[in-house]
Amino acid sequence: MFATIRSIEAILVDIPTIRPHQLAMTTMGVQTMVIVRIKDSEGLEGLGEATTIGGLAYGQESPESVKLTIEAYFKPQLVGRPADNINTLRVMLNRSTRGNNLARSAIETALLDLQGKRLNRPVSDLLGGALHQHIPVLWTLASGDTARDIDEALSLLVQKRHCDFKLKIGSRRVMDDVRHVAAIKEAVGEQASVRVDVNQAWDEMTATKGMAELQAAGIDLVEQPTPMKDLGALVRLSRKFHIPILADESIADAKDMFALAAAGFAGAVAMKIAKAGGPTRALEQATVAQAAGIGLYGGTLLEGTIGTVAALHAWSTLETLHWGTEMFGPLLMKDDIVTKPLNFYDNGVDLPAGPGLGVEIDEDKLAEYRRKNQ
Known part of the structure; x- marks a missing residue:
């Protein structure tokens, strides 16, 4: 029964x-x-x-x-x-x-x-089996204040908690954002990767200017510079610059991934289990991306520990995460609702052990x- x-x-x-x-x-x-x-x-x-x-x-x-x-x-x-x-x-x-x-x-x-x-059995076993027990995690510098973001980045580098950083831009004028990002990249130098997330805030003309400036400043990746439905802009921009584009809001599932790849996009995709409709559908998307030569990145909607762990189990089954992950959601919150918080160290996080997700609710x-x- x-x-x-x-x-x-x-x-x-x-x-x-x-x-x-x-x-x-x-x-x-x-x-x-x-x-x-x-x-x-x-x-x-x-x-x-x-x-x-x-x-x-x-x-x-x-x-x-x-x-x-x-x-x-x-x-x-x-x-x-x-x-x-x-x-x-x-x-x-x-x-x-x-x-x-x-x-x-x-x-x-x-x-x-x-x-x-x-x-x-752990959830990763149900998804094919974990290839990694410690998964890289970047940190988003999102105070909007240049000096504060630099101090935060340098402190995290010393702690060896993160060595990759993403900045949220797009709410200010392009050159104001570029100066903010360039100053942070100059401060951290080659010891850290710096990426930006525009969250669809630019049109194609603005993105062309912004990406040229960001490329010159040594930024490694530009996430979703243009509106989600403008797939043509992503394709054209990905061909125009050697700085890679990370498609996020434009891609929800495997069918979206296929459509963008078929259009000639060359870059990377931010996979999110919530956006795809669950861990299994996110991994279907990863399969299409890998077949098309598109890089993989484990994205987040700033979930707490339960949602973060679910994604980690999925990402752990992938052989290569070309751009790592951003599964830092629990660190952004002042408290947690699980009995044992995740273990963030050495620029990443451990996959929890135990059956299922490996986490329990603190009632x-x-x-x-x-x-x-x-």
Whole structure:
């Protein structure tokens, strides 16, 4: 007799950030996570997480809409179903609902965690097996203040916590951003890689000017300089400059990846399990990218520990992460809701050991940060 899904709960959790986190489209002071708990008929529990950036400032799903989607649409279809065949459940949801990839990712993650606990195997084993136990992680310098960002970068280099840095730009005039970035690159020199994320803020003409200046300043990578739907601009820019472009918002899943590669894009892709609709679909995207000679990068929506670990299990199965990862979300938050935080050191993070995701909820912390009246 197979275990069946007995209950599904989606919980809004609000945790302050360690500092204002400035992006092109918003500035964050609090991160909201949707924590999903799926329990089966044998008493086991699987954990998942859906998190986005700045409510609706980043994408079409908000934490509140994710909670509603899971409780009003996914839960009635899943409760009572066998919990072991994740593919069957995933296809069923795909046929009955459209979009809502963040919500899908949280559900798939919780089901994988549940399956791993049932089989006493880590999620990475369910995804093909881990090739890496320690995964590189960069840090985003996003205070917006040049001197403060330089001090932060130099301190982290001394600690050997990070040696790659990304800067969020696009909210100021191009040359103001370029001067900010160039000063930081000059300060860290060759001991650190410096990349930028424009978050779709430039049109193609502005991007042409900005990328030329950034290339001259020694910047290593430019993430999503132009609007997500303007695939032609990404292709043309990738051919014009030797500084690589990292496609992010333009690419959600394997079909998007194929379309961009077929158009002649040469660069890298920021994979995100939430954007793709779950760890398995993110790895499908990676397969297409690898076949097209496009570099891989493990991206984040600034998830907490549960969502971060889910992504780490997926990234650990990839032979090469050409540009590393940015799975630093838990470090951006002032507190955590798990019993054992992730171990960040030596410019990366350890993959947690143990069955499933390898993390457990701290019930007291969850109660403290759980949004009231939900």
